[in-house]
Amino acid sequence: MLEALHDPLILIASDRRVTLANLAARGLFGERMTDRDLAATLRNPHLLGAVDAVMAGGASRMVEFTLPVPVERVFEARVKPFRRGGSGGNGSGDGAGGTIIILTLHDITAIKRSEQMRADFVANASHELRTPLATLLGFIETLRGPARDDAEARDRFLGIMHEQSRRMSRLVNDLLSLSKIELDEHTTPTSQADLARIARSAVAALELKAASRKIKLVLDAPASLPLVTGDEDQLTQVLQNLIDNAVKYTRDNTEVRVTLAPVTPASGGRRPAPMVSASVADRGEGIDRTHLPRLTERFYRVDAARSRALGGTGLGLAIVKHIVNRHRGRLTIESEVGVGSTFTVLLPAAVSVDEGAQVPRTAGSAA
Known part of the structure; x- marks a missing residue:
């Protein structure tokens, strides 16, 4: 039963020797932690102090500590005594009497973040x-x-x-x-939307802004593109935010290219779900890859002063990310310093069932 626990659990004898570690604990600290002093595995002084205090007869304690490697994680450690009855204790915690410490670790990294x-x-x-x-x-x-x-x-x-x-x-x-x-993020949209029409509308709305800096907006879309399952207003917000960002950061006298295409992911043994991609590519200065994982965080800016000068609130990409999440889609960002950036949204295509197969619906097909 202890082996099946999701949280790491460690039993510690009165001489601070680890007598048992479940699978989760061994996965975290290594297979060779049993029959060794706890300090050989966990070197956090606050945690070791809590173990010693409880072993000396103190009440249960709770300690937060951080494991820095391989990726920083924060744990809540619960230190509880289990005092066994009987007179056969030998002072090591191995006999019928004595005290053992039950140490459980709960990963609270996500909560702290x-x-x-x-x-x-x-x-x-x-x-x-x-x-x-x-x-x-x-x-x-x-x-x-x-x-x-x-x-x-x-x-x-x-x-x-x-x-x-x-x-x-x-x-x-x-x-x-x-x-x-x-x-509304937990509620998946059920309506259908024409992404090509939305893209045309978004491009038209931003053409004047782009033209003021001699930027050409180019829309590449096939004649027949599958509809997507989605909220039309929110998808309009996604494309307008992405195109507006591209216009802000691309160089003068260049172009911003919006590309729509149907996508069939690799099957992997199951029938692949058809998708539709929308990519917005600029010819700006590009973004160093160290910034890419944080671009969709609220108020995160690569260049805060420039972003404010251009009228950005620091929330545009966060809005895009959460809308895409609600649509059960994906957002990917590719960038090369000195070349430009491409933001791609993948959305589930609206499908109908035709003899057991998933057939994407197009704008001209019957509802």
Whole structure:
């Protein structure tokens, strides 16, 4: 039974020697941990101190500690005494009497990361709102004082205040949007959407912005593309966010290419589920690969100053990630410094059952 436990469990004799370690514990610390001093395996002083205190007759204790290798993980260790009756104890914990320590370890890495993300989120949101608010208050005080009768300064200050107000409005809208998406993330959409039509609409909406920097928006889509299972409004938000990001960061006089295509994943022994991919490629400066795993975190920016200057809230890719998760799709990011970046979304195709086979539905097929 102990072997089957998901959490690592270790039994420790009164001389601090490990007498038993279950499969999860051996997988974490190695097969050769039994009949050795606990300190040879776990060198955390707080944990060892808790074991010694409980062994000396103290009450159960709980200790958090971190294992740094191979990947940093945080554990909650519960140290409990099991005092056996009888007079046959020999002081080593091996006899009929004596005390053994039951040490269980619960991996709380995900919880700690979630707590840190929440703390970072609150800190970043507060900072993002505090800065434009301070700017607004500063200009309001100036307009009420020295610049009250200066028409030129008044117009300039009002323009800055307007831009700061728009920045706060974008941030609040993105925060509300992200909260709603996360609330619905466990509910898979059941409607069908025409990704080609959504892409055409997103490209048309951003053509003027792209043209102001002589950026050409190119849409590559087959004549017949399978429909996808999805929420049309949310998928519009995905493509608009990705295309808008690409326009912001690509070089002037280049192009942003949006490519749609049907995808059939490798089967792996089961009938493959048809998918549809949407890729947005820019010709910007590219992103160092060390940043790629964190790009979809809230408020994470490779270049914070540049992002704010371009009007970014730091939430666009987080919104994309959560929408894609809700659609049971995948988001991949490829980038090469000096060449550009490609963001690809894979979404399940809407299918009908035809004699046991999954047949993708196209925009022209019957519902």
